[in-house]
Amino acid sequence: MLSGELVMLKTSHRGKVREFIVNVSEDDFHTDFGKIDLSVLIDKEPGDAVISHMGQEFTIQRPRMPDFFNHAKRSGAPMMPKDIGPIIAYTGLNKQDNVLDAGTGSGVLAMYLGSIAKRVLSYEIREDFAQIARQNVLSAGLDNVEIRCGNIIQEIASLDESFDVVTLDTQDSRHVIPHVRKVLNPGGFLVTYSPFFEQTKDIREAIEAAHFYDVRTMEFSEREISFSDRGTRPATARVGHTGFITIARK
Ligand SMILES: C[S@@+](CC[C@H](N)C(=O)[O-])C[C@H]1O[C@@H](n2cnc3c(N)ncnc32)[C@H](O)[C@@H]1O
The missing domain is CATH 3.40.50.150 (Vaccinia Virus protein VP39)
Incomplete structure (x- = not known):
């Protein structure tokens, strides 16, 4: 992914899907499921995963109009x-x-x-x-x-x-x-x-x-x-x- 690009992070927790839209940057992003280092997104592609510091896995998607x-x-x-x-x-x-x-x-x-x-x-x-x-x-x-x-x-x-x-x-x-x-x-x-x-x-x-x-x-x-x-x-x-x-x- 490119620096500044919009990325959707999707995860499943107790049968419910949660998703967040973030920018690829040097920042940390805080969720109920732990902190995600957004700089790691630069080496990722849609379909790849990132793991929060609490071990929760998020799938990467490119957000679309819906x-x-x-x-x-x-x-x-x-x-x-x-x-x-x-x-x-x-x-x-x-x-x-x-x-x-x-x-x-x-x-x-x-x-x-x-x-x-x-x-x-x-x-x-x-x-x-x-x-x-x-x-x-x-x-x-x-x-x-x-x-x-x-x-x-x-x-x-x-x-x-x-x-x-x-x-x-x-x-x-x-x-x-x-x-x-x-x-x-x-x-x-x-x-x-x-x-x-x-x-x-x-x-x-x-x-x-x-x-x-x-x-x-x-x-x-x-x-x-x-x-x-x-x-x-x-x-x-x-x-x-x-x-x-x-x-x-x-
Ligand atoms: C139902 S909303 C529009 C929703 C929008 N199509 C959307 O998809 O988000 C109608 C809006 O028109 C604005 N509005 C009403 N009369 C207007 C006017 N004469 N000129 C510009 N905006 C106006 C209202 O403040 C309101 O925010």
Whole structure:
């Protein structure tokens, strides 16, 4: 592994998996299972093991976006992977894309988009939330996700950049939509996320008034299957309703 690289250390204790994300450095890392000398990681590869001073073995993995999702600090409700996946698929997000996102919240959507796109610019109205999201972005090692504090309704009007995808996850998205055409490249996508039918209806009206193509509103569900000695069935605890996703094209 390289100096400064992010590494996930995973161990099993009494049937439970515990994991930690660390940087390769000269420091010691303290866990309930003993101290780990992080400098030894430099000579290791993913799949190798390190042993704490108490003899606990940790497997080395390279962290990926689902790990950063699990470890991110939450300022509010982050978007769930079941909703992020379709946004990436239906917009065809790729490494040439510039993305405008609001509100940042914990930065989870911005980080997932940033792990694929060229650049993500995300606006968050609350400075304390913006700080948490910046910390999450830093912890994920992403240098192409910029978080600015500001009200997207005002900020979008003065932006002189253009974007391939615009994602809106704010209560007042309908007031942002009239300005989106100005900053969206031809053929680019607008995506909104809204938990309520009423909010979604307002969004649809605003999109219609702004003359977009191919407008669709969808809800995505996730049903995990549980396997046990008693039988196999859909898990009784599940991710319930989250939000509606509306996608439109310029
Ligand atoms: C549900 S959260 C977004 C979660 C985010 N998509 C994620 O995956 O972590 C909505 C955020 O929008 C912010 N917000 C609300 N109105 C805003 C506005 N007009 N401009 C910028 N941010 C706004 C809120 O402070 C809140 O943090």
